[in-house]
Amino acid sequence: MKPPAFDYSRPQSVDEAVRVLAALGDDAKVLAGGQSLVPLLSMRLAAPKHLVDINRLHELDYVRVDGAGRADGTVRVGALARHSRVLADQAAASAQPLLAQALRLVAHATIRNRGTTLGSIVHADPSGEMTAVLALLGGSVRVRGASGERTVPAEQFFRGPLESAVGPGELAVEAEFPVLAADSGTSFVEVARRHGDYAVCGVAALVRLGSDGTVTSARAAYLSISPTPLVLDLTDAVAAGRVADAVRGQVQPEADIHASADYRRHLAAVLTERAVREATARAA
């Protein structure tokens, strides 16, 4: 239960980090909060030759709201912003309430003190709350490499379980979350064996109302249900009053030691109803 030996670099700037990562290519792994990486190393499920520690890149420790109150506003979360910091940020919570609604369910407070929000997205764990949030909101990740910077939209970011679009020699520097539009509401609900544990199933919902108060758009994203974050458009199902049926027909969860596939499908349906109801109430 001890991590294997590795070489270690601790760059002092993003430029230096990108240079080091480019030189090392496939041999390197980025160490941010390490709350998922260190257990993987300790259990010998991963053995990178080289760790590049980004904990001194203070320039990436920020949470910023650009264009608050504007429809095209964005909450920007730097690669070194810890979950606890993002969770406590009042401006971010009011610009996009789904962030705080989801972050309070990310592991335990002790883990949130070290783990980074962008790190959990790059880790691309199918049971990660923030992957579902990025997917539902249609956010993106800014990735820097030796040849410059690119912005990867959420629908192209998650390639598979524990596999993101960040390539060898690249560093994810920022997550972008669109602000909540007017007349919209969000909700995040999950079922875990114990509060703070990995969710057996979780649902994030985003609902938009028309001027007459009817639902004009309803979407939901899921965790612990599919290999990459699944996003469903439930607008018609909401109008027809058949949300649970629609969800049951569209999710194909797998069974594991924590839950059967049937139980997960049941949870997805029930939790979606709950999340959509709550998001609708908040939009009004």
Add this chain to the structure above:
Amino acid sequence: MRLTVNGTPHEVRIPARRLLSDCLRHDIGLTGTHVGCEHGVCGACTVLVDGMPMRSCLLFAVSLDDADITTVEGLADPEGGLSPVQQAFNDCHGLQCGFCTPGFLTTITAGLRAHPDPSEDDAREMIGGNLCRCTGYQNIVASVLRAAELQRARS
């Protein structure tokens, strides 16, 4: 690298893969920090890093160059008097075998700074990341509430 632990500066020469939990116990000789699951589940190894509770088994010591660490050994006052949290565990029988206790004490010490007057729900949330196999948690929840009481009486 340099670490300040419970106010005392230490210089240690360690391989990069050394976990903070092992650095504290083996390199610095402070065995109060207990190592339970060693993959971030049980909370026994929780220490305060610059005042924030973190799992020392999920941190590489080398990453914390120049950090200020508080372990369970640093909670009592310099004359050896028990801290409010330690006294509360004593008063309420908040431990039996004691293996998980260092993690609870550090977590609750920081938790009471953020929530000086916790409700029972706050207390349960505060200790939600720590496992105890003896007490059934009831006496630990009581200890959190008692510690808050003692802390208010002392200030």
